[in-house]
Amino acid sequence: MKVWPTISAALERYGASALVTVLTAEGSSPREEGARMVVRPDRSFSGTIGGGQLEFDAIAIACEALKRGEAGLSLRSFSLGPDLGQCCGGRVRIALEVIDAERRDEASRLAEKERGGPVSTRALVGGDGKVGPREIVEPADAPFIRLNGTELVETFGERRTQLWLFGAGHVGRALVLALAPLPFDVTWIDSRSDAFPAMVPANCRCVCSERPDEELNNAPDGAWLVIMTHSHALDRTIADTALRMERIPYVGMIGSRTKRGRMLSRFRAGGIGEGALDRFVCPIGLQSIRSKHPAAIAASVAADLLARQETAAGASDSGVPLASSLASARRTSR
Incomplete structure (x- = not known):
């Protein structure tokens, strides 16, 4: 899935979307770090973080955040066994970011860049969870996602x-x-x-x-x-x-x-x-x-x-x- 083209299209149609990313995965888990999906206000989505109860709950949480209009980044942790009843037994931490219409120009710019191949970005996250403008980092070889304090570094696009x-x-x-x-x-x-x-x-x-x-x-x-x-x-x-x-x-x-x-x-x-x-x-x-x-x-x-x-x-x-x-x-x- 091309992430930013999907987000850009969702912003044009719905005015908002939620980006859900596996931030960390410990033990046995359905997907690896950096797995993503884009959730729309009507509960439709593109991509996957592994299916099952984890994905079902993540979609519900994303839709609730979209309904409240909570633009910004939040983190959620799940123990797949105790919390979700999944047999994997691992622990997953997801990053959920609501992106609203105010980011339309930025989404369009990043979508155009990602269409040409992988793109790495750097942004600062404020105390209120608001993600600052994403600056393109060259070359595009950063981790798929890393949150170090207030610094958010990501790579979007597949290595094809x-x-x-x-x-x-x-x-x-x-x-x-x-x-x-x-x-x-x-x-x-x-x-x-x-x-x-x-x-x-x-x-x-x-x-x-x-x-x-x-x-x-x-x-x-x-x-x-x-x-x-x-x-x-x-x-x-x-x-x-x-x-x-x-x-x-x-x-x-x-x-x-x-x-x-x-x-x-x-x-x-x-x-x-x-x-x-x-x-x-x-x-x-x-x-x-x-x-x-x-x-x-x-x-x-x-x-x-x-x-x-x-x-x-x-x-x-x-x-x-x-x-x-x-x-x-x-x-x-x-």
């Missing part, structure tokens, strides 16, 4: 992975749908214009190219590749090109272990070194899922990509190079 998908066959179509709700921006490439469906998810753009391998020159640094074209020769050409680009940390290809062996043989014969080959993943997906149904393969690949993304994010926070973390994830998944 640029994923370049080659091939618009049955599995490609299924994978685009599987990735639609996940934090990936998909560039979908095929040489056949009629292979693409009439409509695609909002996180996907289609590129028809007679030379799909040449499209790699337009891929941003750090993009991940998933290759599943209608031609094994084209698969090999795309992968060969990508493996010679150090800026591409993940080169995944649909196939079997036999296909992997043959591809590696050709790559080595072509002079590609072992360090580069460590970025090559074939077969892709969770090997514990054996079904060859397109939707099952897509679910398997999406789950594996999401696991690798989380591994890469953790490695980035600890300073481990992205390619190394992805290679490690590949080894441990076999």
Whole structure:
């Protein structure tokens, strides 16, 4: 969920909204710190802090605050077992901020900034709970939320992975749908214009190219590749090109272990070194899922990509190079 675009739209329609954020989470809890939802006066909401009784109570508290017109920040703590009867057993502290029409211009400014990617902000909280103007902090790498005395530091927007998908066959179509709700921006490439469906998810753009391998020159640094074209020769050409680009940390290809062996043989014969080959993943997906149904393969690949993304994010926070973390994830998944 893009937080500030959602808040901005709510302000235009309702004149107020409430931002609910998990400030801290101890022990077992439904969602992690920084999970958010935006609640509107009519009890509709976007996002989630984990569902269940915690979310139900948070919505009720937010709507009551909106009804009273209490603009500002307040904190609530919940012991999930004793207070809510949930089996998680952890403890969650939420920050609830009512944002009214007076913040419309600020919300609009932050919405425009967040549409371009993650944005970090800093604001001061007064003794009455009023949150001062949010100043944009560069770069956008602050915690999702941290309240230190009167200083409120937050990051809004998802860390999304640029994923370049080659091939618009049955599995490609299924994978685009599987990735639609996940934090990936998909560039979908095929040489056949009629292979693409009439409509695609909002996180996907289609590129028809007679030379799909040449499209790699337009891929941003750090993009991940998933290759599943209608031609094994084209698969090999795309992968060969990508493996010679150090800026591409993940080169995944649909196939079997036999296909992997043959591809590696050709790559080595072509002079590609072992360090580069460590970025090559074939077969892709969770090997514990054996079904060859397109939707099952897509679910398997999406789950594996999401696991690798989380591994890469953790490695980035600890300073481990992205390619190394992805290679490690590949080894441990076999």
